Amino acid sequence: MKFVLDTSALFSMQDLPPGEAHATPGVIAELRKYEDPRLRFWDDLLKVSSPTEAALRKVREAAARTGDDARLSPTDLEVLALTVDLGATLLTDDYSIQNLARVMGLKYRGVGMKEIKETLTWKYRCVGCRKEWDKNYPDCPVCGSALRSVRSRK
Ligand SMILES: [Zn+2]
Incomplete structure (x- = not known):
């Protein structure tokens, strides 16, 4: 193998x-x-x-x-x-x-930990206006604040 x-x-x-x-x-x-x-x-x-x-x-x-x-x-x-x-x-x-x-x-x-059981997707939430984006923009297209990645489930 x-x-x-x-x-x-x-x-x-x-x-x-x-x-x-x-x-x-x-x-x-x-x-x-x-x-x-x-x-x-x-x-x-x-x-x-x-x-x-x-x-x-x-x-x-x-x-x-x-x-x-x-x-x-x-x-x-x-x-x-x-x-x-x-x-x-x-x-x-x-x-x-x-x-x-x-x-x-x-x-x-997985080796040390358990493997994941479901598919994770990621969204990008603006730390300013809280709007969620599918793409990781350099900054929020609406208000210009930074984006943070958050897990979302399908
Ligand atoms: Zn924003």
Whole structure:
């Protein structure tokens, strides 16, 4: 079985899952940044590869639709895209990544925490006039105040 692991999964795991374990260059860079000592043992076992442009584009489009794009880092997008490329199961404890995996019909599993059971969407509420927007504008189109993301259920 093929797995793609993101940084949150690698942080909360004691051992790599049985089968093929994949990660992206961005994930490895994050582990290096936190000087994770386990990286020494995992270096040989983790296969590191970059996703294709086509898969990245698919992920970015889906993220823009759900509103997860404001919450996902380039590394998160990379992880999702590699999961698309490999047809793998994604291991992650990040809710925004799980949410997008679910929307895109990818297989995913939580590691330390429970996975989400319903699709979340995000709205952007103005801190001034309280109006809710579907898109994350730089500031409120009505009154110019800042927008904050809020969870909404479909
Ligand atoms: Zn406003």
